[in-house]
Amino acid sequence: MDSGLENIIAAETILSDVDGKAGRLIIRGWPVEELAATKRYEEDLHLLWTGFFDALGDPDSVQRSLGEARVSAFGKVGSLPRDAGVVAALRTGWSLLEDDESLDTALSLAAGAAVFTAAAVRIARGQAPVAPDPSLSQSADMLKMMRGEPATEAEARALDAYLCTVSDHGLNASTFAARVIASTRAGLGSAAIGGLSALKGPLHGGAPGPVLDMLDEIGAPEAAEGWIDAALGRGERLMGFGHRVYRVRDPRADALKTAVAKLPGTSGRIGFAEYIETVVLERLAQKYPDRPLETNVEFYTAVLLEALEIPRDAFTAIFATGRVLGWIAHASEQIAEKRLVRPKSIYRGPVPEAA
Numbered sequence: 001m002d003s004g005l006e007n008i009i010a011a012e013t014i015l016s017d018v019d020g021k022a023g024r025l026i027i028r029g030w031p032v033e034e035l036a037a038t039k040r041y042e043e044d045l046h047l048l049w050t051g052f053f054d055a056l057g058d059p060d061s062v063q064r065s066l067g068e069a070r071v072s073a074f075g076k077v078g079s080l081p082r083d084a085g086v087v088a089a090l091r092t093g094w095s096l097l098e099d100d101e102s103l104d105t106a107l108s109l110a111a112g113a114a115v116f117t118a119a120a121v122r123i124a125r126g127q128a129p130v131a132p133d134p135s136l137s138q139s140a141d142m143l144k145m146m147r148g149e150p151a152t153e154a155e156a157r158a159l160d161a162y163l164c165t166v167s168d169h170g171l172n173a174s175t176f177a178a179r180v181i182a183s184t185r186a187g188l189g190s191a192a193i194g195g196l197s198a199l200k201g202p203l204h205g206g207a208p209g210p211v212l213d214m215l216d217e218i219g220a221p222e223a224a225e226g227w228i229d230a231a232l233g234r235g236e237r238l239m240g241f242g243h244r245v246y247r248v249r250d251p252r253a254d255a256l257k258t259a260v261a262k263l264p265g266t267s268g269r270i271g272f273a274e275y276i277e278t279v280v281l282e283r284l285a286q287k288y289p290d291r292p293l294e295t296n297v298e299f300y301t302a303v304l305l306e307a308l309e310i311p312r313d314a315f316t317a318i319f320a321t322g323r324v325l326g327w328i329a330h331a332s333e334q335i336a337e338k339r340l341v342r343p344k345s346i347y348r349g350p351v352p353e354a355a
Helices: 032-038 041-049 059-074 086-095 103-124 138-147 153-165 173-183 188-199 208-218 221-233 251-261 267-287 297-307 312-337
Strands: 016-019 024-027
Touching: 024 032, 024 041, 024 251, 032 153, 032 251, 041 059, 041 138, 041 153, 041 312, 059 103, 059 138, 086 103, 086 188, 086 312, 103 138, 103 188, 103 312, 138 153, 153 251, 153 297, 153 312, 173 188, 173 312, 188 312, 208 221, 208 267, 208 297, 208 312, 221 267, 251 267, 251 297, 267 297, 297 312
Parallel strands: none
Antiparallel strands: 016 024
16 A cells, blocks of 8 residues: 555656756656746647647737637636635636636636735725736736735746646646546546645645745844754744755756846845755754755745745645646546546455455
8 A cells, every 4th residue: 555655656748857867857858947037938838738628729819819818708707706715716716717627718717816816905905906918928917916006027038937837747646636636527627726725735736825924034144043943943944945856956946046037137136035045954964864855846936936926825726726727638638538536445444354
């Protein structure tokens, strides 16, 4: 038995390969560093969904279709909960969409992620939701809908880099959940909602916010060593370090560090984060010499999303806006298998005497 399923192969996939020993992530033939540096959200969608939807079209037609789908999704904004949080709003919004296995539904889920997340952020601030602009790219429009004013090209490209970086990552918990649901033929909407429900757990998609909490609490470089030593002395986990799969540095960390460095005015925050990263890695190596605890994707995710002025309570929904591309691709791949996922368990309970 393998209770965490680490050594169980449950699927064959053409979508991504995670090599934890080498610190390598390949998404449909692309090293994640190149994907983050060169692809827009629409191009990443096209890359991941090609072969699953006959009418997908080229990346330009994908952008047009996503723009139209955002306009359609905005009509559901009035039904979002007003005070339940960003993830709950996204989950509710998705539940209002069609739930089948079509391209239209897939596009509406990806577009809806941007619309419902941005609307929930504004509702939480007491502001009116901003209608989408279908002429913009997904990332540029998401930032505009969230802020109420246009994003710069550099900001849109930084968000593109993040969304592409997290779009797929092997058979992680949320992707596996999405595939299990898809195997029942429940629909792509149900698969995405299941993925989101797994993602919101603090052991999966909830760590970027606490990274910023840590940086804020440390405050200044001269306080770093004392703060980190005290936290480790209390047995606390330092967020942004260590990963279930990677035994070396998470390749996504450097992809995002490069992306945030391209934003004007971020050098000071990046410099501070780099210093904290160095001290943490030194202390972790001293305290846990036999445990590989390296920087993971959450550390520079936090710095990048902060630079884009995205509130911390929206981080998980932003993550889902990228990862939904992978969930839909994996769900479609699982549907093509035409086989219900049904593992076995070992019974450890009491046995009736008659038996």
